[in-house]
Amino acid sequence: MAEDPYKLLGVPKDASPEDIRKAYRKLAKKHHPDLNPGNKAAEETFKRVSAANELLSDPEKRARYDAGEIDETGAEKPPPRTYRQYAETGAGERYAYTGGDPGFAGENFEDLFSTIFSGRQGARPTGPARGRDEHYTLTAEFLDAVTGATRRLTLPDGQTLDVKIPPGTTEGDVLRLRGRGAPGRNNGPAGDALIEIHITPHKFFTRDGQDIHLTLPITITEAVLGAKVTVPTPAGAVSMTIKPHSDTGTKLRLPGRGVPAHGATPAGALFVTLQIVLGPVDPALENFLRSWKPAETKDPRAGMGTGS
């Protein structure tokens, strides 16, 4: 180890004793072996730095070294055994940590091991066992349940589960995701995730099995004269013809426009019930009706009697 002690400490040849002390302190903090257990390089550096400091901090030895009377190892003596050499052996138990953190001090070896090996405390050494099924609920939009969709479920532990809602899902259906429940024990298979689906109502669609019902508002003109109107369906808008003289309550059937076919189940129908909406009335309509003398008048309440 023919190393210049000045270079080791990183100080110039004419460094003051104070500079040397500062440089040594800085290096000692970094390389002290008790602060770097298991780090051989730090230990070696610390030994060399200490030796250099011992030489240079002694004015007499430093003068003799500068004069070339002794070499850099001249003053070296075997270093004392450090704390570390005892601390990791049984003797170290005398200074076992007893501070305020019960999670550390209160933990015995057995606890530590069960944590390492099973990820949970107090694991039972039994054979493989299947994990628990976990139950969740997922609220789906009406149209998602009709046409199918993938929705993300956030689990209580923060994990997420992508749930594929199949077309034609109905209220209360339970989906099973295999292997997405609690993990198995000792290489046992994981449990399943069971997801109960709840469906929120739609603004204007209602559902009856595979069929979907819709009440469609039309104007009095469309009802009397007939028209081609646009009808919303779960799969997008379609056009539909209203025959002349259609009345409120007229039910039209659009086959294949209900719940789409899935598995062995064929597609359902969309039933459209017409409802005449008067809307704002202008003077022209008023005047027309005043002067209108229908050839035949029929009382729409004729069959109702008096109600008493």
Place this chain on the structure above:
Amino acid sequence: MITIETIFLEFQTLRQEDLDRWIANSWVRPEGARGQYRFHEIDRARIRLILELRDTMEVPEPALPTVLSLLDQLYEMRRRMRQLNDAMERTLPAELKAALLQHFGG
């Protein structure tokens, strides 16, 4: 066993009041009552460590409990690692040891 006289002979910069305080704080834990302390090798090494922390590394004494507590936790963990290592050495089948060594690149 080491007497307190030997300790003071070895550590010239150590003052009686410092050591008394360190013992009172349980930073150093000799056996026996005051007046007849007996020190183990580890106690001697710990006194050297505390002196070096305080004087060489300029750790102020109020910060020493924190530093010592962290060191004690570190060494406790390393002791446990060694025990774990010994236990694995004794109990693990050879093939598992080989697999572990390979896993850690040993």
